[in-house]
Amino acid sequence: MSKDKKKEAIALLAQGLTQSEVARSLSITRQAVSLWLKSETFRDEVQKARKDFLATQNEHKKSEVTLLEKIPVACDQTSKTFKSILRERELLLLEQIEMHIMPQLQEGSVRAAGILLKVSERRAKLLGLEKKSYDILEAFETLVNEGCAPLSQMLIVSNGLDEIQQQLKGNADVTRPIEE
Known part of the structure; x- marks a missing residue:
């Protein structure tokens, strides 16, 4: 296999794709990806790429303004209840999950679509949209x-x-x- 395919596989694995998804994307066998992952050097490169990927995701996240940040809040910030603080933390967690899974969805992952649907349903519950x-x-x-x-x-x-x-x-x- 070419070094370019290995580099692409490292990048895709770092983004959280499964071995099967990487294999499909690169038109290689899943066994080839599995064989590469048995190499400690390859795994180290995937881990390094993963850290870099997550760091860039966090940078993008900081610069983006979410819809929730655009909605004016009538509440006095000093009088937040414990429940509203927990709700905010959960919404932030859901947003992080969404940012992490979005590249997989753009690659066409059905699994990622299912996860994002569950994230969306959970967000709707937290915001009271289904009530x-x-x-x-x-x-x-x-x-x-x-x-x-x-x-x-x-x-x-x-x-x-x-x-x-x-x-x-x-x-x-x-x-x-x-x-x-």
Whole structure:
């Protein structure tokens, strides 16, 4: 086998591809890749390339602005709850996994697509995107519990909702605007 194929195999293995994926990509047998991996020198080169690859991934990650960073957060940063801190850490972990798996997906890996789908589902759960829609009071209660809204406004929202319910029940004309 040529040295170029070995260099390409080192780069692909460093990116996390399996032996079979590397073999398919380079049009060689999986056994050839396996044989190369039995060499300590080859394994050392893969490890070195892996460290370099991860270092460049981290550099790219630092320079990129994620969608989550673009979303304005109404919460006071000093009043973060333990739950929200854990959620942020989990989201960062999912983002790192996604960055690590993305090159494999671009190579056409079905396994990588499955992993990224699971990452996406987990992110949706963490962000509450799969939940049923809240009624207004539940949503406001969540904002209060997360420290994003003051408890004092809970009574105002509750009273406003009571007025709306009374109007809808027929105690008042529904076409009339709500008095403030």
